[in-house]
Amino acid sequence: MSSNFHKPAPNIPYWTPAQIPPAGTALDQASAPTLFKPIKIRSVELQNRFVVSPMCQYSADDGHVTDWHFGHLSKFAIYGTPLTIIEATSVTPNGRITPEDVGLWKDSQIAGLKRIADFAHSQGQKIGIQLAHAGRKASTVAPWLVPDDCPGVLARPEEGGWGDNVWAPSPIKYTDGFADPKPMTIEDIKTLVQAFKDAARRSVEVGVDVIEIHGAHGYLLTEFLSPLSNKRNDDYGGSFENRTRLLFEIIEAIRSVIPKTMPLFVRISATEWMEWTGEPSWDLEQSIRLAKLLPAAGVDLLDVSSGGNTENAKINVYPYYQVDLAGKIREAIRKDKLNLLIGAVGLITNAEMARSIVQEGKLLSEGATANDGAEVADDSGQITQADIVLVARQYLREPQFNLRVAHELGVDVKWPNQYLKAKWRKGQKI
Numbered sequence: 001m002s003s004n005f006h007k008p009a010p011n012i013p014y015w016t017p018a019q020i021p022p023a024g025t026a027l028d029q030a031s032a033p034t035l036f037k038p039i040k041i042r043s044v045e046l047q048n049r050f051v052v053s054p055m056c057q058y059s060a061d062d063g064h065v066t067d068w069h070f071g072h073l074s075k076f077a078i079y080g081t082p083l084t085i086i087e088a089t090s091v092t093p094n095g096r097i098t099p100e101d102v103g104l105w106k107d108s109q110i111a112g113l114k115r116i117a118d119f120a121h122s123q124g125q126k127i128g129i130q131l132a133h134a135g136r137k138a139s140t141v142a143p144w145l146v147p148d149d150c151p152g153v154l155a156r157p158e159e160g161g162w163g164d165n166v167w168a169p170s171p172i173k174y175t176d177g178f179a180d181p182k183p184m185t186i187e188d189i190k191t192l193v194q195a196f197k198d199a200a201r202r203s204v205e206v207g208v209d210v211i212e213i214h215g216a217h218g219y220l221l222t223e224f225l226s227p228l229s230n231k232r233n234d235d236y237g238g239s240f241e242n243r244t245r246l247l248f249e250i251i252e253a254i255r256s257v258i259p260k261t262m263p264l265f266v267r268i269s270a271t272e273w274m275e276w277t278g279e280p281s282w283d284l285e286q287s288i289r290l291a292k293l294l295p296a297a298g299v300d301l302l303d304v305s306s307g308g309n310t311e312n313a314k315i316n317v318y319p320y321y322q323v324d325l326a327g328k329i330r331e332a333i334r335k336d337k338l339n340l341l342i343g344a345v346g347l348i349t350n351a352e353m354a355r356s357i358v359q360e361g362k363l364l365s366e367g368a369t370a371n372d373g374a375e376v377a378d379d380s381g382q383i384t385q386a387d388i389v390l391v392a393r394q395y396l397r398e399p400q401f402n403l404r405v406a407h408e409l410g411v412d413v414k415w416p417n418q419y420l421k422a423k424w425r426k427g428q429k430i
């Protein structure tokens, strides 16, 4: 017999009705496409495959989140996105992109983030945090203050900038409008690894469910990976092993302070789109090589982005331009039977694209058997390209994106209790 009493959401510092099951859960899981089937990563279960991609808001107060961040992030949890990743969060003050970036370099920055995590948990949803250092792209002003024809504008000291203390692997400026970076000493590198470790420990205190290391978009870790921005002659430059060393040291440091049950993600730029130069650059082949080493290091998911390390990239942009990179890495990982999940991101804006990227059990091509381990193309010529989809701008346009996708795919999903009366009727045109 069902009770008329509200069940409270458990382990929350205030009363709020439990969402049972959490919004975004398919009510008939057997018939749901993979996009609305749960996935378990270590101890974290997501009820569908949508993730809100990290998005800087350039709105923090000395690295502390404010009610802006609370409002911005909480709506995704309300509408049933299982995992929302908090924006690039700097592990040191000089690792912020702008003076208004979120940080986690001191304990006073924990409380505001904890309020956001508690709220997501009250809705039965999960929260992640992206730990970052902006490297040579640090100390600029917020993008909406930068004129259209300009790649960036350095924040002056009176605007809170630190252009004289910007780190990079080598003294190579990103482009006009950015700082002249200082090459990091070995001491700086040790400080940085410790800062990632401390921020990870604070993230556990915040109560996050997932940590993502930001190794993409031309920020510090990309700068170390890329032979274009890393010209070092020591253990951190030159060979593939040396250029990836810092990333692995950070992975190890973070793993040492977070629970075994907590998933660890890494975001990379799978290519910096500089193959056209003929010069050595970071490319898909090295990304695949890196991906194969991640499971043994304790990484559960590779979030596949691209670009951001140079102004001279030549990118052929089409809807799947980035998703296809994820698909190629996933194929190589699966071929070697390695245990690494793949996240696809970039230009995912509609139901069919989201569905097809993660759809498992596609038709087998002639001659192949399910035991081959290989996945084969479906009718549209596509293999399964990822295990989850990360979405950024479409969520800014419509925070209920995942609910609309469910409706369009004919999947009946749970809505938040309080919004139930607004649920679209089956077949309703929206």
Ligand SMILES: Cc1cc2nc3c(=O)[nH]c(=O)nc-3n(C[C@H](O)[C@H](O)[C@H](O)COP(=O)(O)O)c2cc1C
Residues within 6 Å of the ligand: 053, 054, 055, 056, 057, 087, 088, 130, 214, 216, 217, 267, 305, 345, 346, 347, 348, 390, 391, 392, 393, 394
């Ligand atoms: C406002 C905004 C802020 C972003 N900030 C971050 C960030 O903090 N970390 C990150 O890795 N990517 C960041 N990105 C990139 C997105 O996470 C995502 O990879 C990119 O926008 C492509 O996805 P989309 O086509 O769904 O927007 C940001 C994008 C936007 C639009």
